[in-house]
Amino acid sequence: MPKNDSTGAFQTHANYLHAFSLISSGNVRDLSKSLKSTKDRIWGSGFLPDGSCPKANSHQAISSLQNAWGTELLLNVGLRMIRSDELIRLSNNWSVVQAYYVLYHATQALTAAKGQSRPDTHTGTQNQFYTFLAERGGGLEPWTLAFGASGPENVPDAVEVDGDCHSWVSCNENSCWSLAYKVLRTTREETIRLRERDARIGKRKQQKAMWEKEEKLRSEGGKRPRKPPRFPLPKLTLLEKQTINQKLRPYTLMDYLYRLRVRTNYEDSAMFTDGPQNDSVSAEVRQDLQKITACSLLIFELHVRRLLGKTVFDKAVAEWVTANAPFKPSIGVAGRMELHKSI
DNA sequence: AAATACTAACCCCGGTCCTC
DNA sequence: GAGGACCGGGGTTAGTATTT
Numbered sequence: 001m002p003k004n005d006s007t008g009a010f011q012t013h014a015n016y017l018h019a020f021s022l023i024s025s026g027n028v029r030d031l032s033k034s035l036k037s038t039k040d041r042i043w044g045s046g047f048l049p050d051g052s053c054p055k056a057n058s059h060q061a062i063s064s065l066q067n068a069w070g071t072e073l074l075l076n077v078g079l080r081m082i083r084s085d086e087l088i089r090l091s092n093n094w095s096v097v098q099a100y101y102v103l104y105h106a107t108q109a110l111t112a113a114k115g116q117s118r119p120d121t122h123t124g125t126q127n128q129f130y131t132f133l134a135e136r137g138g139g140l141e142p143w144t145l146a147f148g149a150s151g152p153e154n155v156p157d158a159v160e161v162d163g164d165c166h167s168w169v170s171c172n173e174n175s176c177w178s179l180a181y182k183v184l185r186t187t188r189e190e191t192i193r194l195r196e197r198d199a200r201i202g203k204r205k206q207q208k209a210m211w212e213k214e215e216k217l218r219s220e221g222g223k224r225p226r227k228p229p230r231f232p233l234p235k236l237t238l239l240e241k242q243t244i245n246q247k248l249r250p251y252t253l254m255d256y257l258y259r260l261r262v263r264t265n266y267e268d269s270a271m272f273t274d275g276p277q278n279d280s281v282s283a284e285v286r287q288d289l290q291k292i293t294a295c296s297l298l299i300f301e302l303h304v305r306r307l308l309g310k311t312v313f314d315k316a317v318a319e320w321v322t323a324n325a326p327f328k329p330s331i332g333v334a335g336r337m338e339l340h341k342s343i
Numbered sequence: 344a345a346a347t348a349c350t351a352a353c354c355c356c357g358g359t360c361c362t363c
Numbered sequence: 364g365a366g367g368a369c370c371g372g373g374g375t376t377a378g379t380a381t382t383t
Contacts, residue, residue, distance in 0.1 A: 012344045167344055226367070235376060
């Protein structure tokens with residue numbers, strides 16, 4: 001039983017993150033193995049574009065990637081330098097933020113590499129993430145997993161999803177799928193709740209305006225004024241709710257990371273500091289974040305490399321690594337250089 | 344965190360009273 | 364007597380508290 005709210009929340013989110021980590025490359029501790037298997041899956045998935053893109057905005061793509069690499073570096077510096085549990089707990093607060101921003105910049109890099117204009121909002125970037133991956137179909141889990149108006153999308157054939165599994169159920173090779181879909185669903189439901197709230201306020205506004213319009217007509221017709229009614233927040237009809245649900249796009253891993261980022265940034269900074277019940281779980285969370293981030297970035301890097309061409313891309317990586325990569329053995333994009341070249 | 348239980352607020356609707 | 368205000372019971376739902 002949890003001691004306070006933070007322990008429950010921590011347990012839940014640690015579980016969710018681990019689920020994505022497991023789906024990405026199984027219960028592998030060695031990051032280089034995870035990256036290798038991710039590379040093989042991308043290669044076999046047919047997700048990579050056939051050739052370079054003539055419309056590509058190379059300058060913008062590289063610049064966005066540099067942001068992503070730099071942000072990932074911050075995450076990795078923490079991993080390398082911060083050893084005491086107390087500090088790991090604290091650093092996880094910013095690790096989730098960093099993980100999100102890596103995906104944010106990577107997604108923008110890919111948009112630029114495709115020659116599209118770069119989205120300048122969180123929502124726009126998250127939409128692109130969905131378009132690049134889940135919308136095209138399954139095959140590259142967890143990045144292609146999504147939860148939409150009609151339920152889980154791109155569920156692999158052999159996978160059984162239990163939509164009602166508890167968020168604390170122990171995360172293993174089976175339950176990880178249910179957990180992942182669950183968090184995509186609940187993340188999406190948070191947005192739906194906000195939209196329903198807005199819709200109710202809008203509905204009330206409309207009712208009020210309608211009444212005032214009628215009242216104006218009445219007074220013009222010489223009728224005596226009615227007492228203004230109070231306008232309680234109206235409820236939504238089933239149809240109105242369904243419409244809201246239909247209109248909201250399916251949610252993905254990136255939407256979840258955004259939720260986590262907002263939560264730890266603005267709403268509940270105690271989850272990662274007060275939540276862990278022993279001295280090892282925080283390090284595991286951090287490791288999962290690093291793995292999710294690195295493998296995600298690899299996917300985007302390989303995409304962008306195809307679209308910009310090897311020469312431009314490899315040169316940009318080499319320059320950045322020379323100027324910025326501090327550690328041996330290499331981590332971050334420095335460690336992924338060889339993987340890029342093997343394709 | 345999410346499910347569940349519980350409570351307060353709300354809608355609906357007919358009936359009745361009030362006022363022009 | 365027509366139009367509007369007010370009332371109350373029944374049923375639903377939103378919001379809150381409790382439980383898992």
